[in-house]
Amino acid sequence: MIFLSLLLICFALWVTIDLSYGRKLHLKRIKPRSFPLRQSNFKLYTYGTALYDDLFTDIKEAQHHIHVLFFIVKNDKVSHEFLQLLIDKAKQGVQVRLLLDRIGSHQLPKGVIRSLQKHGVSFSFCHKFKFPFLFFSANQRNHRKITIIDGKSGYIGGFNIGEEYLGHNPELGLWRDYHLRLTGEGVQDLQTQFLHDWHDDTNEDLLEEAIFFPKQPSGPILHRFIPTDGAYLQETFVALIESAKEELYIGTPYFIPGKIVMDALLQAKKRGVRITILVPKKADHPLVREAKLPYCRKLMKAGCNIYEFQQGFFHAKIIMVDDHTCDIGTANVDMRSLYINHEINCLLYNQDFIKEIKVQISKDIGGSTLLTWKDVSSLSFIDRGKEWVGTLLAFFL
Template sequence: MNKQINIFFIIILFLSVIYTMRGFLDEQLRIIITIIYSIAIALVIFVIFMEKRNPTRTLTWVIVLVAFPGVGFIFYLIFGHAYRHQRSYTRKASEDEQAFESVTRHRSLMQANGQHLMPGREKFFHLALKLGSPISFNTETKVLADGRETFAHMLYALEQAEHHIHIEFYTIRHDDIGNQFKQILLKKARDGVEVRVLYDAVGSWQLPKAYKNELRQAGVDIKAFAPVRIPLLNHRVNYRNHRKIVVIDGQIGFTGGLNIGDEYVGKGKLFRHWRDSHLYMKGEAVRDLQLTFLRDWSFMTGETKMDPVYLSPEHRNSKIDEGGVQVIAGGPDQQWEVIKKLFFKMITNAKKSIWIASPYFIPDDDILSALKIAALSGIDVRLLMPSKPDKRVVFHASRSYYPELVDAGVVIYAYDHGFMHSKFMIVDQEIASLGSANMDMRSFHLNFEVNVFLYETSSVSRLVSDYVLDMEHSSVISAEALKKRPFRSRMMESFSRLLSPLL
């Protein structure tokens, strides 16, 4: 069936190319090509309807295909068709679920503890435990507030590795920071430490072969996640691994918003300061972060590494924290949109405040409505965003939501001290989520993401204090300023928002 569908799309792609060049054909042939192409596009639209997508995304793709014939279909091939992704990831989802169940058999005990952590939030914990891993009460965490602090902790921890190092990033760059990581990995591999590196094939497409070959020659096992050999016909191009994971000896872990690159320490071309948040972990919950990496590794390599040496319940020098820590991975392989569902429940479960930091804000209707209703209900809803773009279309699409949010009572802060790339949410100053997921449709529906949910830990307090400091470096976007923005800006925002389901 997949082969037949591929042939169908290849034929339409061929017709699209001819259709865009129809001006060079004689009139009769041009008419025939137009009729055939129109029928083919009608079939594609039928396929889109049958996929039972979100109505907004369905309508957007129909508009693109009709308004931009030829080019629109090519764009759909690259970013839109999802006819195979569910089938491709069914095996991964099934195997991941079995692996998590086998490693986390103490789930019932964790569930009981989680339900008594914060009275009144039983339904949230029930959802979190149903969609994610157990809650750990034996994990130390520390929030790292920028690239310099994060990389200093990571590089030091890598130097201490004795048995294995597991690294998974969306982007790895060949620059000063990238080379610092490379040198440590080379040294550790030569010393006999097992080193595995998983990078996203699209996010790290600029990573030179020489960089990877040097690691391989030293004994580092480095693989690309979802390589795209024929971009136009490969559904994987739109389903990227956006996770950021470092696990050292199964005892220490890192995850959050930073990739490996100089821009995260303020050496990029656009920004001298890069505000970001990452999380240091030590103890029990690192095992769930490790399991996420191992399942991704197995999916791409076929190697099963479910050995106790990687997943041992024993954790040396672990510290009993005052709250709970839960690692939750989300992705297109799962039945439910895990990250989105938990964000939605956090918002609707809020009693006093919802503070969100995200570099990209393109919510779907559910999240947008939940935020507006919360603000209209008198809950303190704040949104921290960059004041300057790194991706213009996404930036303008995000700003298109500002007027209705401000009208509902949401306070929006534009971060002026460089670029704001942190991705976290705090509810009632008791619960927080920090990780790789943006508050956007791509993170909700398309990307593989991983977030850590924190329940009454000291790290929640640290995120609150960081947010307060960020607000001091930000400007409040007023309703009056939004009304006065130029017509050109409004047009750009409207156009970008039209494309938001595709971004």
């Protein structure tokens, strides 16, 4: 018993030191980044069927290159269809590069990866585990979802590749998410980010290759991409919250905002901002639903409205500020996105497109239930235990 206790203490100390010093070293290496203001054309997707139809069609029509980065590609029917499309294009002589997160796409068999490489698809996993900070490096995940085709069209958002994103998971049901397709100036920035990540993981430097950056016309929608690498996302979220004057809407599948973002929300409420937060009722990971409850109680006491999506699983990542700014991307309002994951978000500044997005937000709210105080406070002994554990492990959820 004593030996086991000492072993647990040593493990806890190792994890603490590994995380602390691993993160400090990481922060010394990185700086805040953002791309210039651009003007592009955008299309919004909220269901996987429509997204996959257009994405797969664009892939089939590619002439020169296909660059794909996903957090998750599953080992299922639609994933195999997607991967076969990449193989088919590689056989046709199109350059295909596929970058997947090692943890998120762990279900992908080695045989499938070998088949991709055999048929000409350049493949790499993100974020190899690195000594001496093994635990920190294992927790760093590339959560970005980026696709660029011929340098002329791009995709970014919350969807990954798998049957569950089509609503085929019987436990989660309908999958509600937000994803963007763009053409125009902004595609070059998605290309730059992909090639930056590709270089990090393969040492192949293609950032100066002009063929990947064909000149594109401007579009009607003003926007800016903001990539984050386990830091500086908090500043973006706080700036958005502080800019709100009348109304603030946040949609996120995992709501564990931490003290600084939470304080910004409470200050916004004191200024008279109407705050609405939408989260899923169902959870696709253990403890995330319970870990949000302490934040929900504080916000509800302050007068904020918090809704739970009832019609399936809500996975969209969106912040809407009044009628002037909308943030859609890959980052959740949780500590993993704020402090560990590598993310990319798109700030949109076009009122007409924002009106289109608000129609979808209204549908989401219409399919949700407003939480009551009883919902977040009258908990069973087991649920209180889950909340305690979830709060303790919030950094890793």
